[in-house]
Amino acid sequence: MNKIVKLTALTAALGALAACVETSQPANDGLSGTEAQFNAMTAPCIDQAAVYADFPAMDINILDRLRTGGGPLLVLDAGGQRLSCRLESDGSVTVFSEFAN
DSSP: OHHHHHHHHHHHHHHHHHHHOOOSSOOOOSOBOOHHHHHHHHHHHHHHHHHHHTOOGGGOEEEEEEOBTTOOEEEEEETTEEEEEEEOTTSOEEEEEGGGO
C-alpha cells in the first residue's frame, strides 16, 4: 500500500511539473536570434565573408546558428577558415575571424 501512495504522489508531482512547462514560446533567457533574423542575415554574411576571406561565396558554408546575448551569430566555414558573422543593431552584419574575440 505504501508503494501505491508513493507512486501516486510521484505521478501527481510530475503532472504538476509538466503543467508548468511552456512550450509555445521560447524562454526569456536573455539570448536573441530568431529564425527570421538568421534568414535575413545569411546572404549578407556570406557575401561579406567571401570578401573578407577572398573565397567564393558559393563555397561558404554555415556551420552553426547561435543565439547570443549580443544578438544572432552565424558560424561560417570559408575553405577551412572559420569566421563569425553577427547581426548589428542597425541591421548590418559584421564578419570577423573566430579568433577575434
